[in-house]
Amino acid sequence: MEKKATRVAYxxxxxxxxxxxxKLVVLDADLAGATMTQYFKKAHPDRFFDCGIAEANMVDLxxxxxxxxxxxxxxxxxxxxxxxxxxxxxxxxxPKMNVKFxxxxxxxxxxxxxxxxxxxxxxxxxxxxxxMTVFVPCDAKETERCIDAALEINGPVYIxxxxxxxxxxxxxxxxxxxxxxxxxxxxxxVLLCSGVMVSECMAAAELLAAQGKDVxxxxxxxxxxxxxEGVRELAKTHRHIYTVEEHNVIGGLGDATAxxxxxxxxxxxxxxxxxxxxxxxxxxxxxxRKYKLDAQGIADTVLGK
Numbered sequence: 439m440e441k442k443a444t445r446v447a448y449x450x451x452x453x454x455x456x457x458x459x460x461k462l463v464v465l466d467a468d469l470a471g472a473t474m475t476q477y478f479k480k481a482h483p484d485r486f487f488d489c490g491i492a493e494a495n496m497v498d499l500x501x502x503x504x505x506x507x508x509x510x511x512x513x514x515x516x517x518x519x520x521x522x523x524x525x526x527x528x529x530x531x532x533p534k535m536n537v538k539f540x541x542x543x544x545x546x547x548x549x550x551x552x553x554x555x556x557x558x559x560x561x562x563x564x565x566x567x568x569x570m571t572v573f574v575p576c577d578a579k580e581t582e583r584c585i586d587a588a589l590e591i592n593g594p595v596y597i598x599x600x601x602x603x604x605x606x607x608x609x610x611x612x613x614x615x616x617x618x619x620x621x622x623x624x625x626x627x628v629l630l631c632s633g634v635m636v637s638e639c640m641a642a643a644e645l646l647a648a649q650g651k652d653v654x655x656x657x658x659x660x661x662x663x664x665x666x667e668g669v670r671e672l673a674k675t676h677r678h679i680y681t682v683e684e685h686n687v688i689g690g691l692g693d694a695t696a697x698x699x700x701x702x703x704x705x706x707x708x709x710x711x712x713x714x715x716x717x718x719x720x721x722x723x724x725x726x727r728k729y730k731l732d733a734q735g736i737a738d739t740v741l742g743k
Contacts, residue, residue, distance in 0.1 A: 441603040444633075445542040447578035448599055449474025451585055452511060452540075456482045459589075461507060465500050467493045467514040472601075473542045475513050493518050497525035497537070504536045509589065512537065516544035516557035516598060523563060530594050531567045538588045539564075540597045545684030546712065546729065547602035547634055552719035558712050562689025564596040565662040571615070572662040574598045574691075576636035577606045580659055583613040591615075598633065600684075602722050605637045616660045618668040624654035627740055628672050631682040632658045632691055638726070639682055641733035646740055653740065658691055666698035673699055678706045682736060687711040710739060 456462050456478055463485045470476040470488065479486040489496035493514055500510035519526070519541055530537045544557045565572050571591055573584040581599065588595040611619060621636070622643055631639040639655050646653050654676060658665070673679060679699070681692040692709030699705050712729060726732040730739055 439605040441605055442578040443603045444575050444581045445474050445599040447581040448540050449477040451582045453477035453481045461509050463508050463510050465489055465496045465510055465512045467496050469514055473513040493522040494525045497522045498529050500537045501529040501535045510537050511540050513540050516541035516560040517555050519560045519563055527567055531569045534569045534593045536592055538595045542599040543601045544598045546717040546725045547600055547722040549722045550719050553716035556717035558686045561661055561685050569593050571595045574632040576657055577604055587615045600634050604634045616663045618665045619657040621657050622655040624652040626652045628654045628676045628679045629682055630656045630658050633684055635682045635684055638733045642736035645737040664694040669695055669698045673702055673705045680708045680710055683711040685711055688714055
């Protein structure tokens with residue numbers, strides 16, 4: 439199966455869109471070679487703005503640009519979302535400016551840069567902001583759909599992107615913002631997942647099938663607005679739901695799911711993710727294994743190991 443990092447898909451697609459959308463501008467914080475906005479920079483240098491290591495200035499500049507009818511995409515590492523939170527909150531979200539944030543290198547699959555750079559709280563930050571939409575695409579194709587959806591939304595959007603190349607799904611995956619997408623039907627437990635965890639959960643489902651477990655795998659590409667109705671419907675026929683995320687279990691997919699299920703009786707929720715700890719330096723595969731977020735670890739948790 440072909441693999442491509444969602445950050446690469448973002449860089450390539452935004453450059454392509456720039457050919458037909460002259461309102462599109464891209465801002466970066468001295469990381470174009472990593473966030474992959476270098477593709478836009480090369481193709482459309484007059485609409486690319488390197489703001490240096492000054493994320494707060496970048497956000498304010500983007501907000502101002504949006505008042506002229508331009509559609510700015512801001513990019514940096516996801517861990518730096520907190521560095522410009524004041525500006526995202528008060529300059530973009532409060533007046534509902536049409537600014538998009540495509541932050542990369544999220545989660546522990548960033549790898550060797552370690553706990554200081556592995557963003558585990560960015561979804562919690564962004565989903566707490568009024569007027570903000572939050573997307574977490576699972577592969578390259580879904581990244582493009584998230585960008586298209588972001589352009590249709592008149593207001594702030596956060597797209598969470600990964601460094602690690604992940605499988606590009608060959609199956610037809612309909613994309614409706616704000617709606618969960620069932621990738622695999624199953625009568626037993628449900629695995630609700632997002633981002634690079636989707637491929638791990640699909641692999642875990644195969645491991646579980648060999649053990650007699652028929653699990654349902656659901657892609658939650660939109661964390662806000664969250665599909666509470668869709669999750670409650672799943673809970674009516676599946677009594678144990680697992681959320682699987684490359685993020686702190688506080689404030690992300692797990693808590694969004696918990697809020698949806700709070701008034702339902704008889705439903706058990708288990709939140710898999712980073713258990714309120716920082717990450718550490720290591721190979722992405724080793725880190726996923728250590729924190730039981732790889733396919734085997736997810737399967738073992740469902741089996742009670």
